[in-house]
Amino acid sequence: MTRAARVLFVTWAAPGHLFPMVPLAWALQAAGHDVAVAGLPSCQEAITGAGLHAVQVGAAAALARLPKRPELAAWGRPARWPEGWSADLDLLDADRRRVVRALYEKQCEVGDLMLDDLVAYGRWWRPDLVVHDALAMAGPVLAAVLGVPAVGHGWEVGATLHEPTADRNDEPLPAYLRLFERRGVAPAAPLAWIDPCPPALRPPDHPEVRRLPMECVPYNGPGHHPEWLAAPRERPRVCLTAGVAGARYRDPDGPDVVSLTLEALAATDAEIVLAAGGPADSLPEFPDRPDRVRVVRGVPFRMLLPTCDLMVHHGGAGTVLTSAVLGVPQIVAPPSPICAEIGYAVERAGVGVMLDRLDDPDLLAKTVGDVLRDPGPQQAAASRLRDETRALPSAHAVADHLVSRFTCLGGR
Structure with a gap:
């Protein structure tokens, strides 16, 4: 009998980035695999509220000290950018690309604050697979440090299913590359992207995405029926x-x-x-x-x-x-x-x-x-x-595929 895999989910925000990953985490647990979810202090209650094992990484005080980027003021204002820009950033003009680059660089700063705790936990727990949300920049770095596969996970609609870029779609973001360099490992891309977005709601791929489609069964948190x-x-x-x-x-x-x-x-x-x-x-x-x-x-x-x-x-x-x-x-x-x-x-x-x-x-x-x-x-x-x-593959089918295709179940 094949032993249970250990799968570590990594997120940086709840509920928006955590909740779409919950059905897959449940499916893995139901199949007998060991699942843990690592996130910032603000994520812990939402993780445990979903019945999952929460691992706290990073400090709220350090996160609060991150400088506010003036470019991001435009991100909080109503605006219609060119349709499809989340999949093809080359559709944006220079000013809007600077906004997106500042967003990515902020996420790299958040990832850097998470990584010391995340690597320490990963070296102790020794997961077979890392599943990280699309903007959890610490996830792929952890996988590279541990020498295990990483798979990205989109949110339901509008997720950016690609690694962060600089000023063009084909130009890597220096701040992201530095996360790997500081830990002494080579940059490694996720092997695939889990996408719970139905095709009718997706923008066209640009560049092409190695996608693992998954049926989205919406999870909105626990609650009582009034x-x-x-x-x-x-x-x-x-x-x-x-x-x-x-x-x-x-x-x-x-x-x-x-x-x-x-x-x-x-x-x-x-x-x-x-x-x-x-x-x-x-x-x-x-x-x-x-x-x-x-x-x-x-x-x-x-x-x-x-x-x-x-x-x-x-x-x-x-x-x-x-x-x-x-x-x-x-x-x-x-x-x-x-x-x-x-x-x-x-x-x-x-x-x-x-x-x-x-x-x-x-x-x-x-x-x-x-x-x-x-x-x-x-x-x-x-x-x-x-x-x-x-009609999309169920979370259970995707869980089976991940364990059989992307984990190395040899001895730890």
Whole structure:
């Protein structure tokens, strides 16, 4: 009998980058393999909440001391960059490439803060395989240090399934190469990229990706079922969320999108469920909130959305795919370029609408009314996407493939 493999997952952010990896981690555990998930201190509660073995690497204080890069101010402002840029950075002009390069360099700094603890744990635990999220730069370095395979893992929609680049698609990022040099190992690319994004939501590959497709069964965290979900209702129900990222992407000099959206939805007769994802103090002031607005926390979208007629959201990858798989029409109001890139995917697949303007309550109210009156086209597109998703290899099939293809199960 083949012995169990040890698989170490590496992430840097929860929930957005951790949650898409949870079904694969579960599948590996269910098959009898040993699984651990390494992440920063901020990830620990989410990891253990998913029933997984958490390994803390890096220090929150050191992370807080990282300098703020002025180029990244543009990342938190609403903008539509050229469609498909996340797969082909050569579509961007020089100014936008500088923003993406600054993002990659920041992720390299985060990876550097994780690596001492990560390497120490890896040398003790001796994993057979490292699975790292697409922006966890420490993952491939650890695999190179340990001499084991590495496989990248995308988030559901809009993931950058390639190594970080500098000013062109074919130019490696010096900061990334230095992570390997400091540990005395040669740079090594992931052997493949696990992609839970259905084909209908993917941008074209550029360059070609060695992809391992995987069925996405959305995981949105644990939660309790509130009694009101099952109660009869007389109004259409609209869910509004800015996700956990809402406060992070909020532009202090721009419009408060959540407040404007609530204002627009209040003009309809719908019941509004404001699904708060960030800290309590991140919610906007809304002194005249109607009784029809219900603020909820800790109710996973997979539990909430089957009772909803419409989802209005910021363009988070997990929110998009959960809504689509459950057949709920969507309106996307993206607060940042990556959310707009995900919004392009929503429109491309026909499962939702992306707004051109975020500061026009009248436009939003009209769009909400149009979708609620005729949800059929989006629901039909979501049904097609759900069938496409279910046709992809399951997490269990991918787990078996990883262990049989990419691990060396000789003696430790």
